[in-house]
Amino acid sequence: MTLYHFGNCLALVYAPYHMAYKFSGISEYATFSKCVYAGGLYIFTQLCKMLLLATFFPDTDSSHITGEYNIFLEVLKATVDFADLLGLYFALNAVPGKGHAKILTSAIGWASAEVVVTRSVSLWVGARGSEFDWRYVRSCAESNVALLHTGATAALVWLWTRSDLPRAQAPLVATLLALAPYRALLEDALARALALGAWALLALRALHAAALGLASLAVYAVLAQQIGV
């Protein structure tokens, strides 16, 4: 709507990331460059994914017009998102330090890069125009949820790489990781099934991310107690 509105949206996106970085204690490790590195890895991963999608998948723009929705193809495309997990794995490896610092640094770097790449342009163009739309505020709020979700996923990836992961928890971690790429697909399907609006979908995402976060935190706590971190 106005520059002021854009400022509002920017505050909504930026402040939580900043606070997460500042108050989680990782800033004491002076790991800003590692965050940037994780962000770079995110961009590289996306490029690889795009190459894969462009090479091996049929052009879907035309089927969007005809309104066909090929579930199998969508699932297959979501499978490519396993590359994200691989990317996160590399990011985690690149960060020195304790478990939680690794997880937080790579998650924040990763999610920030995602925000910058996917949302900043639409926000800059959209939220500053004379047209008002709730979409931009929603997109900003969604980026907060995305941070939470990336944190949870990074924790899961880190847990999976641990050889001393308790046997009882291993299946849980494996299942959650295997489901990670299909998260957006499942949420959309559920929203469609329940005929949810855009705000309800956002709430659903937030709930989902919170549940995932709590689950991974629980496993982390078990592991942490076991190895005495």
Added chain:
Amino acid sequence: MWIDEADGFAEIFRGYLPYYLLVALPIFIIMSPVNPVAASHEFSVYRMQQYDLHTVPHGCRSASFNLEGRSLTSWSTSRHCVVARVQDITIDQFMEIRAKAGALLLVLPKNDTVLTPEEKEHIQLLEMAMIQQEVNAPVYFARWSPDFEDIIRDLQHSFITDDKSGTALEAMMNTVSSNGYQIVVSASTPQKLESKPVTLHGKLVGRSGSSQTIVIAAHYDSSAVVPELSQGADSNASGAIAILELARIFSRLYSTAAVRGGPSILFVLTSIGHSLNYFSAKKWLEEQLDSTDAALLQDVSFVMCLDSISSSPSMTMHVSKPPKPGGAAHSIKSRLGVSINHKKINLAEDLLAWQHERFSIRRMTAFTLSSLQSHKDPSRYTVLDTPSESNLKNLISNIAVTARALASHVYNITDEGSDEDAALYNDALAVDEASIRHWYKYLTSQSRAPQLITTTSSSQGVTGALERALSRYMDVSVSAHAVDKREPEYTLYGPTAASLFVYSVKPAVFDLILTLAIIAYLTVVYFAIQLFPRFYEEYAKLVTGKAKVH
């Protein structure tokens, strides 16, 4: 503790934020385009008529605006653009808007069939009232679309009003939930259009020895409050089609010397009609009569003008002087079996009533055939003058009646004789329904307002099509007329169409409320992060405690 947390907040502003942003943002703002987003709604809109007649201004005088949209009931100042359905606005409301509002946007009905006869009459009267005087605010018309319906409904139920709502909280909720619309039309300022009216005429030469001439004339433009939307099916596509059909019928009869009629028949199509005081006819007459060889109009038997002949199956003969018994006009009258409507020419009025008065002024016997009872009938000036099947049927029968009357006058037949002769006669005078239908469809498929047809080259568009059609039957001359430079008889103005953008906006207070909400949310996030270690401790105890039980 509180001081510590306040420090934390201050950190945000002191730490990383934002010194670089102070530099980066202005650069971004300078680099990016002024209005980088397209509106969610874009419509084609059509500007109201703007013309000067004898230097008296009529219609809408401005074109662009950028104002907040309001409904008929909620607007109050010149900062508002009133958006309404054309059938909802009364003439009094229009007068108030004309005096005070910033702009007016009227949405036409979805189609004629949704209107009651009262509503139709109301719209016609409104159009007449609108065009009487000049309007300083921009006035636009838009075709109906579902999006417009939504916008109008939103505006009608909008809570953005200047009077206070019940409580402050209520007012706040209203600003968050309601939609406002910013309506923008960017068009060039109105400019004079180069208008070059023309007259087409072609002659079927009668038997030598007789020098009498019958003139059949009609104008083919249309007139309505919106130039772009004046289809003018009855007024006066019907007259122009009748000319073409009569030309076809009589050119066939006149093609063989044996059945050629006595008098010559001159067909005239003028490009400017009643809305601009029959300017084309006036200029054409001046040219023909005042030139050195006035051969074309030397011995005119009578002039028959055709105007709006499709609204009913019967016609009326409008004259400015009652026809003398025994005269040619009287003969036509009795052969047509029509009633006479006598109205003297009133030169004091701004507009002449019918086209025949132009000829009567030049001392020719002239009359107009029309289905309308009065020249003041508002159906001659309306956007609702659209094609219909019943009107087409009327038109076909009226053309047939006219052709028959004219033929019986030309060949001076008093009795049609035997059945065999009558059959022959019927065959010769049969109208070509397919061709009439085709022309009716073509002429009413587009607007024929003077703003459009006299500003294009005369070999193109409707004028060109009519000329080519007429020249299949006879030699056609095109005379172009010029408007007087110093004292223009009329002036037309463009633009006639523009693009309208509708932005949905929120009131300025909304942004403040949003800021408050975001600050509240961020505070919650801040405390959540601050309390996280303690939460983790409790949570870990809970989880691992359970784990140990297993």
